[in-house]
Amino acid sequence: MIIFGTRGYLYQLAILTLLCGHCGNPAAHTLRKRVTKFTLFFVPLFPVSTKYATQCTFCGAEQKVTKEQADQLLAQAANPHGGQQYGQPQQQPYQS
Numbered sequence: 001m002i003i004f005g006t007r008g009y010l011y012q013l014a015i016l017t018l019l020c021g022h023c024g025n026p027a028a029h030t031l032r033k034r035v036t037k038f039t040l041f042f043v044p045l046f047p048v049s050t051k052y053a054t055q056c057t058f059c060g061a062e063q064k065v066t067k068e069q070a071d072q073l074l075a076q077a078a079n080p081h082g083g084q085q086y087g088q089p090q091q092q093p094y095q096s
């Protein structure tokens with residue numbers, strides 16, 4: 001019997017001050033990545049979809065962004081302290 005499915009992972013990539021398109025406040029926004037992974041026997045094998053969004057911490061409005069926009073925001077968020085390294089999820093070798 002083979003058990004497979006998908007599982008969602010949420011990564012918080014950065015916190016940025018952005019002008020919110022919803023409430024109009026220059027508020028802190030979280031930049032998040034949602035990855036859906038294909039799982040086999042509850043072991044995540046590979047991502048099937050990756051989505052990015054920012055969420056305003058002031059009013060809670062979420063806005064979807066493209067990967068390019070997310071990369072740009074991350075570059076903006078890169079701080080000189082260097083403590084905010086975000087790890088690439090490790091590619092798991094495909095097991096057959």
Ligand SMILES: [Zn+2]
Pocket residue numbers: 020021022023024025027056057058059060061
């Ligand atoms: Zn807002």
